[in-house]
Amino acid sequence: MARFTQADLRELNQSFEERSPIDLLRWAKDVFGGRVAALSAMQRAGCVLCHIMGTHDLEIPVLFVDTGVNFQETLDTRDRVARAYGLDVITLKPRQSMEEQTKEFGILYLTPEGQKQCCSMRKIDPLQQAKGRFDCLIGSLRRAEGGKRGNVPILSVDPQMNCIRINPLANFTDEQLDQYLVDHEVIVNPMHSQGYTTVSCNRCTTPVLPTEPKRAGRWRHLGMWSAYCEINPTDRDGGLSKAIDFPQDLIDRLLGRKTDFAI
Numbered sequence: 001m002a003r004f005t006q007a008d009l010r011e012l013n014q015s016f017e018e019r020s021p022i023d024l025l026r027w028a029k030d031v032f033g034g035r036v037a038a039l040s041a042m043q044r045a046g047c048v049l050c051h052i053m054g055t056h057d058l059e060i061p062v063l064f065v066d067t068g069v070n071f072q073e074t075l076d077t078r079d080r081v082a083r084a085y086g087l088d089v090i091t092l093k094p095r096q097s098m099e100e101q102t103k104e105f106g107i108l109y110l111t112p113e114g115q116k117q118c119c120s121m122r123k124i125d126p127l128q129q130a131k132g133r134f135d136c137l138i139g140s141l142r143r144a145e146g147g148k149r150g151n152v153p154i155l156s157v158d159p160q161m162n163c164i165r166i167n168p169l170a171n172f173t174d175e176q177l178d179q180y181l182v183d184h185e186v187i188v189n190p191m192h193s194q195g196y197t198t199v200s201c202n203r204c205t206t207p208v209l210p211t212e213p214k215r216a217g218r219w220r221h222l223g224m225w226s227a228y229c230e231i232n233p234t235d236r237d238g239g240l241s242k243a244i245d246f247p248q249d250l251i252d253r254l255l256g257r258k259t260d261f262a263i
């Protein structure tokens with residue numbers, strides 16, 4: 001095993017800026033083979049990602065975290081997307097039901113500290129149960145979302161999952177996203193047309209006024225709409241010193257180094 005840091009991705013990230021989402025997805029499939037998966041919460045950008053992967057037969061599984069308190073519309077969207085785009089959607093679940101968690105810890109999502117604990121148990125831990133199965137996770141974060149995502153790199157390292165994260169839609173503008181959804185009649189979560197700019201757990205997501213920031217509907221009851229559940233490592237911190245441990249041959253492959261020389 002060798003240490004691989006965010007700084008090691010600098011040149012590759014620069015060269016990826018001009019590449020299209022499908023190019024980036026093909027690169028991920030070529031480099032990581034059967035050890036790459038996408039992560040989608042079945043929001044608009046995640047559905048676009050699923051559409052691109054499905055229509056290009058990339059055979060990349062999709063991980064979906066079912067917190068147990070998702071909107072039914074989100075679960076229905078997951079099932080429709082899987083069927084329509086021929087995708088293998090793997091649903092990950094928390095260890096406890098919301099009822100069991102509440103019995104043991106109380107209603108956590110009503111306080112800022114409790115929200116962190118609840119998101120950790122119901123979102124981050126289910127994903128971490130898949131740690132070791134994948135060397136690369138594909139996300140659908142976009143810089144146009146602003147806030148902590150305003151500078152999201154296309155490639156980043158995720159020390160918690162010990163994998164690479166790739167966001168092929170990082171450069172997709174709001175206009176490009178809207179156009180793609182229309183042009184390809186992409187299946188979208190019906191909650192979006194009910195005023196939900198982002199869609200997460202039914203306990204912590206509300207509709208948003210046109211004059212409000214896009215994430216105003218998240219944890220509105222806590223008065224902290226700029227918060228993040230931190231399932232995405234770039235929402236935690238963007239330090240160049242962040243590192244993962246990878247086999248040297250995998251590092252060489254992802255950096256495009258040729259290693260088949262004779263000594």
Ligand code: SF4
Pocket residue numbers: 067069108109114115116118119120122123200201203204229
């Ligand atoms: S969004 Fe709310 S209900 Fe969902 S995991 Fe986080 S704190 Fe818990």
